[in-house]
Amino acid sequence: MDCLQDWPEPVVPVQSLSESGATAIPGRYIKPPSERPSSASAAFQNILAIPVVDLGRLSEGAPECRATMRAISDACRDWGFFQVVNHGVSHELMERIRELWRGFFHLPMEAKKSYANSPRTYEGYGSRLGVQKEAILDWGDYYFLQYLPPSAKDHDKWPSLPTLIRDTTEEYGSEMAKLCGILMKVLSVSLGLDVEFLHKAFGGDDVGACLRVNYYPKCPQPDLTLGISAHSDPGVLTVLLADDQVKGLQVRKGDAWITVHPVPHAFIIIIGDQIQVVSNATYKSVEHRAVVNAAEERLSLAFFCNPKSDLPLGPARELVTPNRPPLYQPMTYNEYRLYVRKNGPRGKTQVESLKAM
């Protein structure tokens, strides 16, 4: 793992390139033509509605609860992706956390660089995923921090400014962990499993969780690059709080990239690779990416719920039948995430590579 000790080249924050006023982006941010944002899929955008689920209906009567379960199950099969409203998280907290993190990215560069990260844990302020020398890079900076298990959390690795950012991130993390708990129960039941199945399968009270705050500065040539390249999230599930003003997230549907229009005060739920593995591909993780634009910066907060790191994870026995043999070989999350940490975002190649022969 020596290659994960340090970055292969000096890291240049994308924000400093953006603020230099240059009208052309450096060559190493220019994607090959096949990966650039294209408008070829624009025609699909109005006819394909991304599912929005009202979680409040889970606590109404049995018919409402069943209908909600069905909506989630359909969304997980057809999209690997949905938005939730009535999720119980205070709208005021959602606005407050976003403004604090926007404030962090607006601090002087020196203040941010004092939290510069390394590829060993990725915790801190960073600008790249992957350690491949001379890789083509994404047009985005981020802050990555560990929230669960409690033993992995280290407040000294969290920014101390703007004032209250630590306390508020703590409060937000606790709400996110609660929401992930509810979603894991719902997904378990919707897969026909015991309500606690996924929670237990992913490590019970030892599940992991981390937060990545993504900051996409303005880009003078947005048609040539991406804020984050196509990938699926490696963990269990992601709760994304998207920018309330600026669109940029796209999900893959077949050959098309569909731009997500976030519903006000909704969270976007993204099914990760480990749900695909444990559900034996009943549910699939979704490939997604972010585009950038010339007029406005964009901020998103991705809360990742991950398995306990040292459990070998394979398809649930309950979901393996003679007609549907296990599709994936077991692997621990520690091993699994090394791939993205080394290679950066690579579509869905990683989960595909687990396919049992």
Ligand code: OGA
């Ligand atoms: C991520 C991600 C998308 C976005 O952080 O994994 O997919 O809109 N972010 O920032």
Ligand code: NI
């Ligand atoms: Ni993602």
